[in-house]
Amino acid sequence: xxxxxxxxxxxxxxxxxxxxxxxxxxxxxxxxxxxxxxxxxxxxxxxxxxxxxxxxxxxxxxxxxxxxxxxxxxxxxxxxxxxxxxxxxxxxxxxxxxxxxxxxxxxxxxxxxxxxxxxxxxxxxxxxxxxxxxxxxxxxxxxxxxxxxxxxxxxxxxxxxxxxxxxxxxxxxxxxxxxxxxxxxxxxxxxxxxxxxxxxxxxxxxxxxxxxxxxxxxxxxxxxxxxxxxxxxxxxxxxxxxxxxxxxxxxxxxxxxxxxxxxxxxxxxxxxxxxxxxxxxxxxxxxxxxxxxxxxxxxxxxxxxxxxxxxxxxxxxxxxxxxxxxxxxxxxxxxxxxxxxxxxxxxxxxxxxxxxxxxxxxxxxxxxxxxxxxxxxxxxxxxxxxxxxxxx
Numbered sequence: 001x002x003x004x005x006x007x008x009x010x011x012x013x014x015x016x017x018x019x020x021x022x023x024x025x026x027x028x029x030x031x032x033x034x035x036x037x038x039x040x041x042x043x044x045x046x047x048x049x050x051x052x053x054x055x056x057x058x059x060x061x062x063x064x065x066x067x068x069x070x071x072x073x074x075x076x077x078x079x080x081x082x083x084x085x086x087x088x089x090x091x092x093x094x095x096x097x098x099x100x101x102x103x104x105x106x107x108x109x110x111x112x113x114x115x116x117x118x119x120x121x122x123x124x125x126x127x128x129x130x131x132x133x134x135x136x137x138x139x140x141x142x143x144x145x146x147x148x149x150x151x152x153x154x155x156x157x158x159x160x161x162x163x164x165x166x167x168x169x170x171x172x173x174x175x176x177x178x179x180x181x182x183x184x185x186x187x188x189x190x191x192x193x194x195x196x197x198x199x200x201x202x203x204x205x206x207x208x209x210x211x212x213x214x215x216x217x218x219x220x221x222x223x224x225x226x227x228x229x230x231x232x233x234x235x236x237x238x239x240x241x242x243x244x245x246x247x248x249x250x251x252x253x254x255x256x257x258x259x260x261x262x263x264x265x266x267x268x269x270x271x272x273x274x275x276x277x278x279x280x281x282x283x284x285x286x287x288x289x290x291x292x293x294x295x296x297x298x299x300x301x302x303x304x305x306x307x308x309x310x311x312x313x314x315x316x317x318x319x320x321x322x323x324x325x326x327x328x329x330x331x332x333x334x335x336x337x338x339x340x341x342x343x344x345x346x347x348x349x350x351x352x353x354x355x356x357x358x359x360x361x362x363x364x365x366x367x368x369x370x371x372x373x374x375x376x377x378x379x380x381x382x383x384x385x386x387x388x389x390x391x392x
Contacts, residue, residue, distance in 0.1 A: 001027050009038045028171030033155050034163035042069050044142040047120030050227040055122035057219045062122040063102035065114040072113035074224045075105030075240030087268045089284050100128035105240040110261050111288045125150045144169040195222045200383040205375045214358040221337030230390040235262040236335045255347045259354040266331045267295045277313040331355030339389040341365040345374035352378045362388045
């Protein structure tokens with residue numbers, strides 16, 4: 001198939017719309033079900049590159065949850081703890097395959113942002129992963145293949161209209177890429193930068209103890225940033241992104257946004273949240289919304305008289321600011337990646353409040369020494385990569 005006509009572009013008024021390979025080759029994809037749209041394919045192709053690189057860097061199955069051409073979550077297939085299985089709403093599914101664990105982590109890190117996502121999988125989609133996907137609100141999935149059982153499950157989703165795309169894992173794009181803006185064509189070499197443990201060799205802080213897990217987490221952060229709309233910052237812990245700040249004009253706003261998401265991920269594991277007793281029959285999205293409000297500043301929206309009864313069997317106690325801070329202080333050894341240099345030390349101070357111990361950033365600011373000094377004050381480990389990762 002040389003080209004695929006789409007219903008419309010980014011918006012319904014943008015017609016005609018299609019995808020094709022400029023050099024005349026066949027498209028490297030087959031639509032197995034549904035009718036993916038313009039934004040679906042943008043998410044799919046960016047997400048596929050991300051998970052393919054994560055798999056190459058770690059040797060583990062990888063998954064990402066994309067929304068509006070940026071990842072809401074990305075992860076590799078490490079086993080889930082009992083607590084993570086519970087907060088990701090998969091504790092009723094038993095032991096999951098590594099690929100399903102990867103998607104549970106990618107989807108679960110920021111469930112509010114992942115609502116209605118497009119999924120990318122590094123490996124052949126199996127029954128466990130398809131079963132997990134079938135329970136979530138999602139627009140579609142791209143993978144190098146699907147087992148017969150998995151495909152049958154996915155074809156039942158959205159009344160048979162769920163988008164399922166198979167991509168040729170051996171497809172290699174041309175080294176030069178193009179983009180049209182206002183009738184003008186931009187041309188650049190593809191970002192073929194390989195990110196591995198050697199990427200973090202230049203440690204510039206007094207503390208130079210970069211653990212093997214930290215190197216893996218930093219690689220996940222930087223590969224995720226490579227396909228995240230800039231400016232962007234990514235917090236990672238134990239093989240999964242736990243907070244992504246994308247598309248902000250100011251880097252400190254990226255750090256605050258990503259940090260607040262990482263904080264929410266950790267707060268969801270607190271005894272106060274794990275002990276919430278939801279009314280029978282409440283859906284996962286409603287539980288997610290209720291938890292987000294409960295751990296935030298607008299907690300009275302779910303605790304007010306007449307409101308809590310719709311959500312909880314027993315009215316929860318207020319999760320006080322002091323209790324939240326005490327719990328957040330227990331989050332340790334978080335890795336942080338930035339797609340460009342940190343211009344001020346305030347980014348480091350904010351990151352430290354969310355348990356960040358390891359940092360990777362390009363360096364190159366006239367204030368580098370100030371940033372290094374703040375890291376040293378907090379006994380953090382920072383590597384300068386020397387390479388920016390803007391994505392637009």
